[in-house]
Amino acid sequence: MVEKILAAVKDAGVVGAGGAGFPTHVKIKAQAKIVIANGAECEPLLRTNEHLMIQRAQDIITGLKLVMAATGADDGVIGIKAKHTEAVRMLEKAIEAEGEGKIRLFFLRDIYPAGDEQVLVYEVTGRIVPEGGIPLQVGVVVSNVETLLNVAGALNEQPVTDKYVTVTGAVKSPVTLKVPVGTLVQEMIAAAGGSTVQEYVVLDGGPMMGKIVLQDAPVTKLTGGLIVLPAVHPLILQKTMAGKTMLNRAKAACCSCRACSESCPRHLLGHRLEPHRIMQAVGSGMQNSGVLAHALLCSECGVCDTFGCTMGLSPRKINREIKQILSKNKIKNPFHDEPSGAKNNRDYHLVPTSRILSRLGLREYDRAAPLNNEIKVVPQKVVLLFSQHIGTPAIPVVKTGEFVNKGQLIGAIPDGTAVGANIHASISGVAEVRDNMIVIQTAGLEEE
Numbered sequence: 171m172v173e174k175i176l177a178a179v180k181d182a183g184v185v186g187a188g189g190a191g192f193p194t195h196v197k198i199k200a201q202a203k204i205v206i207a208n209g210a211e212c213e214p215l216l217r218t219n220e221h222l223m224i225q226r227a228q229d230i231i232t233g234l235k236l237v238m239a240a241t242g243a244d245d246g247v248i249g250i251k252a253k254h255t256e257a258v259r260m261l262e263k264a265i266e267a268e269g270e271g272k273i274r275l276f277f278l279r280d281i282y283p284a285g286d287e288q289v290l291v292y293e294v295t296g297r298i299v300p301e302g303g304i305p306l307q308v309g310v311v312v313s314n315v316e317t318l319l320n321v322a323g324a325l326n327e328q329p330v331t332d333k334y335v336t337v338t339g340a341v342k343s344p345v346t347l348k349v350p351v352g353t354l355v356q357e358m359i360a361a362a363g364g365s366t367v368q369e370y371v372v373l374d375g376g377p378m379m380g381k382i383v384l385q386d387a388p389v390t391k392l393t394g395g396l397i398v399l400p401a402v403h404p405l406i407l408q409k410t411m412a413g414k415t416m417l418n419r420a421k422a423a424c425c426s427c428r429a430c431s432e433s434c435p436r437h438l439l440g441h442r443l444e445p446h447r448i449m450q451a452v453g454s455g456m457q458n459s460g461v462l463a464h465a466l467l468c469s470e471c472g473v474c475d476t477f478g479c480t481m482g483l484s485p486r487k488i489n490r491e492i493k494q495i496l497s498k499n500k501i502k503n504p505f506h507d508e509p510s511g512a513k514n515n516r517d518y519h520l521v522p523t524s525r526i527l528s529r530l531g532l533r534e535y536d537r538a539a540p541l542n543n544e545i546k547v548v549p550q551k552v553v554l555l556f557s558q559h560i561g562t563p564a565i566p567v568v569k570t571g572e573f574v575n576k577g578q579l580i581g582a583i584p585d586g587t588a589v590g591a592n593i594h595a596s597i598s599g600v601a602e603v604r605d606n607m608i609v610i611q612t613a614g615l616e617e618e
Contacts, residue, residue, distance in 0.1 A: 173323065175240045179584075182324035183391075183592035187333070188219070188314030191392045191559035193591045194321065196350065203309040204239040206294055207234050207318055208250040210259070210278055212285035214527050214536065215337045216395040219315050221346050221541035222258035223250065226319055227264040233318030234273060236325060241311050245272040248315070249290050252281050252376045268482075280379065280518045283342040283471045289435050298512065302503040303443050316394075329577050333389055336539045337362040339398040341372055344539035349389060352552030352610070356385040358396050361547050365398050366458035371406045373397040375439055377530055378472040382409060388553035391591075398537075405530050408475075408484065410611035413491040417452060417485050422450040423481045430474035430485045430583020436467055436514040440509025443467040445474045453487055465489035466496065466503040476529055477521050550612045552596050556581050557606065562590030566603045574601050580608050 180195035188208060207230065211219035223230060226268055234246050246269075248261060258275065263274050278284045286589045288299045290312060295309040305312050311320075312397040320330050334356060342363030349358065354374055357511055359365060373380035374393055388406050389396075430445040437443050443464050451461045468489040475484035513519075557563035566583030568574055576597040581593030594600070595610055602609045 172240050175236050176490070177320075178324040178327070178347070182327075182329040182594065183594055184324055184330055185391050185559040185591050186314055186317035187320065187391060188394060189287070189392075189552075189592075191390075191587055193559055193561060194317055195302050195314070196561075196589055198237050198240040199304055199314070199409055200241055200309040202243045202263055202293060202306060204245045204247060204311070205234060205241060206236050206305075206310060206312045207244045207246070207286055207288060207315050208287075208290055208312055209248055209250040209254075209315045210290060212281075212284070212523070213339050213378055214523055214530070214532060215336070215397055215539075216376050217346050217539045218334045218336075218394050218540075220254050220257050221592070222315055222319060222334060223254065224260050224539060226255075227260040228554050229322045230261075230315050231264045231268045231273060233320070233322035234313075235270070236321050236594065237311065237313055237318065238272065241309070244272060246275050247294055248273065249276050249278050249283065249284075249294055252266065252277040263350060265321055279520065280523050281563045282473065282523050282526050283303065283435060283469075286435060286469060286471060288439060288469075292439055292512065298439050298509050302506045303506060308484060312477055328594070329579075330391055331390060331577055331594050331596040333393055334541070335389055335393050336395040338395065338537065338539045339373075339535050340366045340400060341398050342366055345545065346538050346539050346541040347545055347547055347572060348541075350549060350552055351391055351548045351558075352388045352596050353547055353549045353552070354385070354553065355383060355389070355396060357400060357547060357549055358389065359385070361545055362398075363525065367398075367400045369401040370398050371401050371403075373399065373409075376525070377405060379470060380474065382406070386607045388555065390555060390558040392558060400433070400533075403531065405532070408525075411484070411487070413487050416487045417491060420452045420483055420485075420488055421451050425454055425479035425481060426450055428479035429480060429481065432519050433473045433478035433521060435473060436469060437472060438513045440512050441467050442505060442507070445478075445489070448488060448492070449483070449485055459555040461495065462492050463501065463504060465492040466487050467505060468493070473521055475524060549597065552610050554580065554593055554596065554608045554610065555606060556593065556608070559591040561591070562587045563606070564590060564593045566608060568601050568603065568608070569598040570603045574598065574610060575578060
């Protein structure tokens with residue numbers, strides 16, 4: 171049974187739908203004691219996971235049971251915020267019918283970042299993942315609820331061709347939609363009624379960790395939300411500030427108040443990461459290489475700059491710049507200690523999601539975005555990137571001019587690759603193979 175599950179998940183191209191996109195068949199090819207279904211959806215404004223837990227609870231339970239079977243885990247836990255009462259009700263009903271006494275709910279506090287794997291593992295189990303480590307080191311596998319939905323589909327020979335995406339922010343009708351992977355951002359905004367402002371910027375992901383994308387960018391297997399914001403919104407101005415500018419500001423303005431460190435989720439778990447010390451090292455000319463290397467432990471969640479710093483600085487951006495410098499010099503994380511315990515005052519420094527919304531100036535956009543199955547986004551063109559996951563990009567197995575059907579394998583894991591994922595056609599049409607992508611256009615369209 172285990173080999174059947176692993177093969178089906180691999181063939182279907184399932185990757186982590188709520189994070190960096192680690193290929194799921196690789197993640198679950200391991201022995202674990204606990205599988206945690208991540209339904210925290212810790213980024214403000216996003217609604218995808220909540221709606222899936224309401225409408226697809228039984229399929230999520232099925233996927234969780236399959237991952238438990240693959241990993242040999244006897245304990246399945248769904249981490250969900252207690253405020254999502256309707257999702258809780260539907261999951262409890264599904265667990266009673268299908269849980270076999272091995273699956274339970276764990277009610278999470280409404281904090282950010284509750285969905286961070288290391289924070290989630292600690293909240294649910296009390297175990298602390300080692301520095302720079304992964305949950306498997308403490309006997310845990312974590313999988314997003316949409317990933318589990320795709321695992322269940324894989325056992326029914328359904329490849330990953332569609333993605334659930336919340337479209338919100340400065341749009342007329344915030345909504346959550348199921349769309350073909352590769353749908354363009356501009357079509358998603360149109361499906362939400364269009365923007366309510368003339369000049370806007372789009373974030374792929376949540377407001378904290380989301381990245382700015384162009385309107386002709388495609389939805390990928392990792393896209394959980396698209397947030398439209400005015401181009402002059404303070405959050406956008408902060409995200410577009412050059413890293414070098416922030417480095418110069420850090421040298422001049424950091425007062426070493428420790429607020430960034432006292433709010434850092436990894437520091438609060440006992441990791442040696444202390445953003446204020448890194449800022450000190452930057453201010454002194456980046457001479458303390460040992461302290462600077464602590465940046466490799468940063469998850470870039472953004473609590474340090476959004477909530478911690480009172481000077482408008484961004485330790486997160488500083489850490490990102492340092493990571494890039496260390497990577498260029500082929501310096502990898504040397505820290506792998508197991509913390510002796512979380513900070514005694516951790517509970518007093520946890521950041522409520524509501525406070526994040528206020529700090530970011532996003533209260534007006536905190537609106538419902540219902541999952542609307544009646545809105546059908548039917549793109550005439552999709553753009554499917556070969557790299558929609560951690561690891562080696564897929565390689566094309568079709569040729570330009572070839573007609574492909576939805577669900578057909580069009581990009582395969584290269585031979586001998588340890589970490590990779592298959593790509594499937596998300597619509598039927600004529601394929602055009604490019605350097606890093608395949609474009610599929612509905613049959614009958616003229617070439618652009």
